[in-house]
Amino acid sequence: MKYEVAIEPGSGAYAFSLTVPDLPGCYAVGKTLEEAMRNLKEASVIWVKGEREAGRPIPPPSDLSALKKHEEYAHQTWTEINIDTQGPEEVIAGI
Numbered sequence: 001m002k003y004e005v006a007i008e009p010g011s012g013a014y015a016f017s018l019t020v021p022d023l024p025g026c027y028a029v030g031k032t033l034e035e036a037m038r039n040l041k042e043a044s045v046i047w048v049k050g051e052r053e054a055g056r057p058i059p060p061p062s063d064l065s066a067l068k069k070h071e072e073y074a075h076q077t078w079t080e081i082n083i084d085t086q087g088p089e090e091v092i093a094g095i
Contacts, residue, residue: 003061003083005040006076007033020081021067022059023047037081044083058085 002003008017014029016036030036051058067073 001061001082001086003044004064004067005079005081006067006073007036007074007079020044020047020083021070021073023083037079040081044081048083048085052094068082 003020003022006019006021010017010029015031016033017029018036018040020026026043028036028039028043030039
């Protein structure tokens with residue numbers, strides 16, 4: 001499934017902070033956007049695995065227009081990430 005990713009310029013040690021608003025607590029940082037996306041792929045796999053193990057459902061993706069209505073995300077830059085929410089845990093998320 002394709003999930004929206006909010007891109008926020010970082011500060012200090014990290015230049016980028018990425019968040020998947022539909023997956024609470026699923027975020028990553030990196031010195032470059034590419035590094036942050038790689039880290040987010042790993043974080044999303046771990047997040048989905050944790051939710052499955054806890055017996056919780058994986059939320060469906062929201063429309064970007066709905067996410068932009070939230071004040072905290074109104075001025076973010078956006079991209080998408082493909083996250084396998086149905087397949088084996090070993091599958092790595094892809095952009």
